[in-house]
Amino acid sequence: MALKTKINAEDGKQDMLITREFELPVELLFRAYAEAELVEQWMGTKVIKLENKQHGSYQFETSNPQGVVVLKMNGVIHNVIPDELIIRTFEMENTPYPTQLEFLQFEKLTNDTSRLTMHVIYKSPNDRDEILKLPFAQGINMAHNRLEDILKK
Amino acid sequence: MVRNVRLEMNTHEVSFFLHVFICNGKYDLVTVDSFFYRKTLRSQITALYLQRNDCIMKTRRDIFQAIADPTRRAILTLVATHAMTPGAIADSFDSTRQTISKHIQILTECELLTQEQSGREIYYHFNPNKMKEVAEWLMPFAKMWDDRFNKLESIMKKHKTNK
Numbered sequence: 001m002a003l004k005t006k007i008n009a010e011d012g013k014q015d016m017l018i019t020r021e022f023e024l025p026v027e028l029l030f031r032a033y034a035e036a037e038l039v040e041q042w043m044g045t046k047v048i049k050l051e052n053k054q055h056g057s058y059q060f061e062t063s064n065p066q067g068v069v070v071l072k073m074n075g076v077i078h079n080v081i082p083d084e085l086i087i088r089t090f091e092m093e094n095t096p097y098p099t100q101l102e103f104l105q106f107e108k109l110t111n112d113t114s115r116l117t118m119h120v121i122y123k124s125p126n127d128r129d130e131i132l133k134l135p136f137a138q139g140i141n142m143a144h145n146r147l148e149d150i151l152k153k
Numbered sequence: 154m155v156r157n158v159r160l161e162m163n164t165h166e167v168s169f170f171l172h173v174f175i176c177n178g179k180y181d182l183v184t185v186d187s188f189f190y191r192k193t194l195r196s197q198i199t200a201l202y203l204q205r206n207d208c209i210m211k212t213r214r215d216i217f218q219a220i221a222d223p224t225r226r227a228i229l230t231l232v233a234t235h236a237m238t239p240g241a242i243a244d245s246f247d248s249t250r251q252t253i254s255k256h257i258q259i260l261t262e263c264e265l266l267t268q269e270q271s272g273r274e275i276y277y278h279f280n281p282n283k284m285k286e287v288a289e290w291l292m293p294f295a296k297m298w299d300d301r302f303n304k305l306e307s308i309m310k311k312h313k314t315n316k
Binding site for chain 2: 003004005006007009011012018020022023024025028029031032038041042043044116131132133134135
């Protein structure tokens, strides 16, 4: 299975590049980041606040299927150039993960295709690696819980 | 009673299967089938199983721990270009031979370095296959973003045609 998303995280560095090409005009790709209703749909999170402008900020809240809020995220927006650039911070509230800095670059490839490059800078190489390991660790925990459930039956 | 359970796990839409044999309320044998997880997850699950059943297992060194140290990364970079003796490796660093020897031991334990005897000398080689295991840890992260972006793409395509 080939992924369209490329992750480039060099050993020992505290940053990472996430690159993806879309079959979308750059204007539509940018709108997916700029409009709250659209962000809610593809991120699967509730948008409490989204001020996409210089000195703006944002707040997201993700709930589980029972409606309990499981993750609150927020950040400040440093700069926005429509169809080109968003510079912002990202923080997961009440977690040990430090705030990260994100440079989102939107590029037109053709009239119908575009590229997004996310350059994410972490507090330290170790903090970056902890974030990288998160989805893997979740998989392990889920496997573990499922085994426990089966044993109880 | 022995039960054979096949569990389908799904994390960020990466599916994998666990084959579990349950005997007397303990899980007895676990294998994992998946495109992404293969060896790394299998050893993690085995470690969990052993922990839960109070078995003593030989600690397997975490490959991430191994490459987190700057000196060990420097050793890997050095040896990656050509096989070297422990003496030649130690000469490239200001640290004591004992310190470097400890680093080499850790890298060898997690199989990032392999030994080869040549006459009276031992040469250390870099094992690139082992580094691929690190890349496997990255896969669920890449998959998580890929799923998100696929969703973004399909939502925006609809958005485009609806207008």
